[in-house]
Amino acid sequence: MAKSRGTSEQSPTVARKVGKKHYEKELARLQLELVRQQEFIRARGLKVVVIFEGRDAAGKGGAIKRITEPLNPRAAQVVALAAPTERERTQWYFQRYVAHLPAAGEMVVFDRSWYNRAGVERVMGFCTDAEYEQFMHDCPLFEEMLVASGITLVKYWFSVSDTEQEKRFQARVADPAKRWKLSPMDLEARDRWVEFSRAKDAMLAATDTDVAPWWVVEADVKKRARLNVMSHLLTQVPYEDLTPPAPVLPPRAPIDHDVERAPFSEQRIVPDVVPAAGKKG
Secondary structure, eight states: OOOOBTTBOOOGGGOOOOOHHHHHHHHHHHHHHHHHHHHHHHHHTOEEEEEEEESTTSSHHHHHHHHHTTSOTTTEEEEOOOSOOHHHHTSOTTHHHHTTOOOTTEEEEEESOGGGTTTHHHHHTOSOHHHHHHHHHHHHHHHHHHHHTTEEEEEEEEEOOHHHHHHHHHHHHHOTTTGGGOOHHHHHHHTOHHHHHHHHHHHHHHHOOSSSOEEEEEOSSHHHHHHHHHHHHHHHSOOOOOOOOOOOOOOOOOOOTTSOOOOGGGSOOOOOOSOOOOOOO
């Protein structure tokens, strides 16, 4: 795995905007293929884990949303764990993540994962040096066990430049609807770019294996990153189109309109606040 150099993690060759029409057309096509892939996963009893890691504001959440929004939520779960409780801190480090691993026919997407120890916990001092070294030793072995058990493990690192990250931070400050995305931890991490770069490089060097490789997503352009990661995910779980044929709906049973129903005046109706559409002229 190549190490990052300087302060930027972004290759300028892909930092190009995506046309709106192309994006919307490709997004619809890829989402349909993801639905087909999910049906294959369900029908064949596969178990899939997808890990999304990266710096704050790298675009992980937006990509996860586009991947999972067309899927059946009963078989595609997004896991974004909060900070560990006092009890969880006394457990085997991987224990609380194991509880969320998929059963047959399921896909689990981790919005940040056990790699917190190699990133945030390492840089912010939330773990000891011994705990960090133990994780770096154990993680490849843990993932090897997951794969040996029949789990397909896909790991994505969203790479964003320092300039683009700062731009997104400033946009969040300016938008009241997005300020919740800026936690005190994010603000503190903002001043530790170099430390996070070193931690990321060490993490990828130790855990990028043939059994569980890291895939780097160039993420300075959000729409491009989303299409690229969706397209790549489709290649990681080969599938066939098992979409069932459209069912033939029989004639609907007659409705008895003489059944007495409660009048609208006796019901709590949500107020209609939407103005009527204007006439075209």
